[in-house]
Each structure stands twice: as C-alpha cells, then as structure tokens.
Amino acid sequence: MDFSRVQLSDDDQAFLGEARDFLRTHVTEDVIHRDRETGDNFDEGVHLALGAAGYLTQDWKPESDGGFNRVRRRIWELEKRRAHVPWVTSGTTAMIARSVEKFASPELKAEVMPGVFTGHIRLCLGYTEPEGGSDVATCKTRAVCDGDGWIINGSKMFTTGAHNCQYVFLITNTDPDAPKHKSLTMFLVPLDSPGIEIQGIRTVDGDRTNIVYYSDVRVDDKYRLGEVNNGWTVVREPLNVEHGAVEAAADGLQDVSIMMHQAGFMAAAVDKAAAKVTEPDPNGRRLIDDGSVAYRLGRSVARMEAALSAPTIFGRVALAQTMRDIAPDLMDLLGTAASLSVGTDGAADDGASEYVYRFAPLVGIYGGTLEVFRNMIAQYVLGLGKPAYAPQKKKAS
Numbered sequence: 001m002d003f004s005r006v007q008l009s010d011d012d013q014a015f016l017g018e019a020r021d022f023l024r025t026h027v028t029e030d031v032i033h034r035d036r037e038t039g040d041n042f043d044e045g046v047h048l049a050l051g052a053a054g055y056l057t058q059d060w061k062p063e064s065d066g067g068f069n070r071v072r073r074r075i076w077e078l079e080k081r082r083a084h085v086p087w088v089t090s091g092t093t094a095m096i097a098r099s100v101e102k103f104a105s106p107e108l109k110a111e112v113m114p115g116v117f118t119g120h121i122r123l124c125l126g127y128t129e130p131e132g133g134s135d136v137a138t139c140k141t142r143a144v145c146d147g148d149g150w151i152i153n154g155s156k157m158f159t160t161g162a163h164n165c166q167y168v169f170l171i172t173n174t175d176p177d178a179p180k181h182k183s184l185t186m187f188l189v190p191l192d193s194p195g196i197e198i199q200g201i202r203t204v205d206g207d208r209t210n211i212v213y214y215s216d217v218r219v220d221d222k223y224r225l226g227e228v229n230n231g232w233t234v235v236r237e238p239l240n241v242e243h244g245a246v247e248a249a250a251d252g253l254q255d256v257s258i259m260m261h262q263a264g265f266m267a268a269a270v271d272k273a274a275a276k277v278t279e280p281d282p283n284g285r286r287l288i289d290d291g292s293v294a295y296r297l298g299r300s301v302a303r304m305e306a307a308l309s310a311p312t313i314f315g316r317v318a319l320a321q322t323m324r325d326i327a328p329d330l331m332d333l334l335g336t337a338a339s340l341s342v343g344t345d346g347a348a349d350d351g352a353s354e355y356v357y358r359f360a361p362l363v364g365i366y367g368g369t370l371e372v373f374r375n376m377i378a379q380y381v382l383g384l385g386k387p388a389y390a391p392q393k394k395k396a397s
Contacts, residue, residue: 006071008071008075012071012072012075015072015075016075016079019075019076019079020079020083022049022053022055023079023080023083023085024083026045026046026049026050027043027046027083027084027085031043031045031046031086032084033343035086036206036342036343038208039202039203039206039207039208040086040088040089040161040163040164040207040208041086041087041088041089041160041161041207042086042088042089042090042122042161042164043086044164046085046086047089047090047119047122048118048119048120049119050090050119051117051118051119051120052118052119055076056090056116056117056118056119057117058072058076059073059076059094060094060097060098060116060117061117070249070251070253071253073253074253074254077255081260081261081264087261088160088161089122089124089160089161089164089165090122092122092123092124092125092160092161092165092169093116093121093122093123093124093165095125095238096123096124096125096167096169096188096238097112097113097116097123098237098238099169099186099225099234099235099237099238100112100113100116100123100188100225101113102237103186103225103226103234104188104225105222107222108188108222108223108225112167112188115166120166121166121167122161122164122165122166122167123165123166123167123168123169123188124159124160124161124162124165124167124168124169125159125160125168125169125238126156126159126162126168126169126170126171126189126212127156127158127171127235128156128157128158128159129141129154129155129156129157130155130157130211132157136171136235136239137180137181137184137232138180139171139172139173139180139183139184140154140173141153141154141155141156141170141171141172141173141214142154142172142173142174142176143172143173143174143185143187144174145174145228146218148220148221149218149219149220149221150172150187150218150219150221150224151216151217151218152170152172152187152189152195152214152216152217152218152219153214153215153216153217154172154214155211155212155213155214156168156170156211156212156214157209157211158209158210158211159198159209159210159211159212160207160208160209160210161210162191162198162210162212163198163200163208163210165191166190166191166192167188167189167190167191168188168189168191168212169186169188169225169235169238170186170187170188170189170214171184171186171231171235172184172185172186172187172231173185174228174229174231175229178229181232182229182230182232183229184229184230184231184232184235185224185226185227185228185229185230185231186224186225186226186231186234186235187219187223187224187225188223188225189214189217189219189223190219190223193217193218193219194217194218195214195215195216195217195218196212196213196214196215196217197212197213197215198210198211198212199211199212199213203362204358204361204362205355205358205359205361205362206358207362239367256308256309256310256311256312256315257308257310257311257312257314257315257316257318257319258312258313258315258316259315259316259319259320259363260308260315260319262319262320262323262359262363263304263307263308263319263323265323265352265355265356265359266304266319266322266323266326266327266356266360267304267308268352269327269330269349269352269353269355269356270300270301270304270326270330272349272350272352272353273297273300273330273333273334273349273352273353274297274301276334276348276349277293277297277333277334287333293333296329296332296333297329297330297333299329300326300329300330303322303325303326304322304326306318306322307319307321307322313373313376313377314377316373317370317373317374317377319363320360320363320364320370321364321370323356323359323360323363323364324360324361324364327353327356327357327360328357330349330353330356331353331354331357334348334349334353335348338353338354339354340354341354341355342354342355375387
C-alpha cells in the first residue's frame with residue numbers, strides 16, 4: 001500500500017503550483033552556483049523575495065495567526081527542499097524567532113520581529129565555544145552587569161551565518177560560581193555592536209561558518225531574553241528542536257527525522273549512482289550486471305531507506321551514520337571519476353557522492369556529535385543512566 005500520497009484540494013493543488021513557480025523563478029542556477037562558491041547556505045535576494053511574497057510570515061507563524069495550515073506547510077517544506085533553497089540562516093532565524101516571541105520584552109519584539117517577517121532581519125546561533133565541545137552549558141563567555149547594560153567578553157565557534165545576520169542568539173555566563181545550568185543568561189546581541197569581530201572559516205564540505213570574538217561589547221538590558229541566570233530555560237526549546245528531541249505530530253505531516261534536509265543530498269547521490277551503473281559502455285556492458293556491484297548498491301539503498309524511516313533523534317543518528325557508511329561505497333562503485341567535485345567536467349555523478357563523503361562528517365557534528373546523541377538515547381530512552389566520563393581509578397596493586 002502506498003501511504004505517500006495525500007489527496008489535495010483544488011486550493012491546495014493551486015498553492016502547490018504557485019509555490020513551484022515562485023521557487024523556480026527565484027532559486028535559479030546562478031543562485032545555486034553562487035551558494036556553492038560562497039558556502040553561505042544563504043542568498044539574500046531569495047530570502048527577501050520570500051519575505052516580500054509573505055512566505056516567511058506564513059512559514060513561521062502558527063495557522064491561528066495567519067500561518068500555513070498543516071498540509072500547506074508540508075507542501076512548502078518539501079518544495080523548498082526540492083528547489084534547493086539556501087536554507088541554514090532561514091532555519092536559525094525561525095528557531096530563534098520563536099524564543100524572541102516567547103521571552104523578549106515588548107520593546108525588543110517590536111524592534112526585531114517585523115524585520116524577521118520581511119526578511120531584512122536574520123538571526124544566528126551563538127552557542128559553541130573553541131574549547132567547549134558539544135556541551136553548550138560549559139559556557140565561558142562572560143556577561144557582567146554594568147549599570148543599565150552588560151559588558152560581554154569571549155568568543156564563539158561555528159556561528160554560521162553571522163556575516164549575513166543582524167543579531168546573534170548568544171549564551172553567556174553571568175555567574176561563574178553557580179552550577180553550570182544555573183549560571184547562564186541569553187541575549188539577542190546586535191552584530192553591529194562595537195567590539196564584535198567576525199572571521200570566516202571554511203569547513204571540509206565547502207560551507208562557510210564563523211568564529212566571532214566579543215571584546216568589551218556593551219549591550220542594553222533590553223536585549224536580554226528571560227531572567228538572569230535562567231538562560232537554560234530560554235535556550236532549551238530551540239536546542240530540543242535542533243536535536244530532534246520533540247514529539248511527533250499526530251497528523252504525520254512532518255519530517256520523520258530532524259535531518260531530512262541533509263539526507264536529501266544522500267538520496268540524490270544514490271539516485272545518480274543507480275542511474276550511472278545502468279548505463280551501457282561502448283561494448284554494451286553495464287556495471288549493474290556485476291553481481292558485486294548490484295549487491296553493494298542494493299545494500300546502500302537498504303541502509304538509506306532504513307535510516308530515512310528512523311524517527312526523531314534516532315533518525316538524526318541513523319542518517320548521519322548512514323551517510324558516512326555508504327558514501328565511500330558509492331564512490332568506489334563509480335570509480336575514479338567519482339572523486340571529482342560538483343560542477344567538474346568528467347565527474348561520474350556531477351560530484352554527488354563526493355559531496356556526501358565530505359558532508360557526512362559535518363552532519364554528525366551539527367548541533368552535537370553522534371556520540372552525544374547516542375548517549376542521550378541511552379540515558380533518556382533506554383534508561384541506562386548518566387554516562388561516566390571520568391577515567392576509571394586504577395586498582396591498588
């Protein structure tokens with residue numbers, strides 16, 4: 001039985017056509033090429049067009065407040081992915097905007113939210129620190145109260161999109177003597193504040209992220225989100241969304257796993273590999289006619305389909321691990337030409353499997369490493385207790 005089809009109403013079918021036409025018009029080959037060149041995962045022209053057309057408002061607001069209904073939201077999410085809309089900064093903005101709506105003062109919401117919906121204001125995540133690893137609660141960036149404002153000093157790694165954003169959702173330490181989850185305060189810091197320096201870093205998959213330095217950055221108290229030393233409450237909800245630790249919707253109109261956008265690159269690579277191995281060579285022979293090729297390709301497809309079916313946080317782990325596992329197999333099946341990157345003449349599959357090979361390690365790090373998520377599953381789902389990270393004591397001889 002095919003459960004993939006949903007009967008659309010005439011109005012929803014018309015919306016689907018409108019969405020495809022809009023995305024086809026704005027997400028051009030030039031946009032995609034420029035995004036590969038910059039590694040930004042963001043295009044300002046596309047983003048502003050989405051805002052002007054009202055799509056950002058409908059995408060980010062609940063249905064009760066003028067947003068998409070569930071079916072149209074699903075249509076929109078799938079069409080954005082199929083069109084390869086540069087997505088990262090849009091995603092972080094949506095995630096943070098919900099916390100701004102919930103925890104910001106009326107004055108700050110009035111300053112930020114209208115521009116968020118038009119696309120002129122974008123928001124990025126200021127979590128990870130150079131020595132902090134995946135545990136954002138070990139924050140060392142300090143915010144010290146100074147009259148009616150705060151002075152911030154420290155640095156953050158992997159602040160993706162900072163060079164295209166106007167504010168950073170910044171986690172700071174406001175009480176170094178308190179337990180780590182009770183020492184944190186969140187701010188929405190304007191990125192044009194004096195004392196902020198943004199330096200670009202290119203990752204192995206070609207994307208750009210940033211390290212951001214904060215040197216005596218003064219921010220008014222109005223930019224604080226939530227109560228002092230209660231930042232964990234503010235940051236926990238967007239962290240859960242990023243981790244995929246959220247309840248599945250009862251109507252089923254959502255991605256099975258949090259990593260489906262990234263998994264789309266793996267699915268495209270598998271499809272291109274499958275097409276390539278069925279092409280006959282000048283002698284009429286096809287790679288797929290070799291039993292070992294058929295077996296290895298079939299095994300890769302089976303692993304991918306199993307991972308695509310894994311829900312929520314389980315899927316996050318399964319998809320990232322599967323990308324790591326099958327990308328080398330796909331490249332090996334296609335031969336030396338599969339080592340050429342996207343857009344290179346002679347690439348066996350236009351660089352699809354080579355890109356997944358470079359992208360997969362990053363997918364297993366975004367928002368926390370695979371090891372962290374496996375520990376979360378062990379602790380909170382399987383009830384195996386808190387991991388013991390301290391070295392074992394040696395027995396006395």
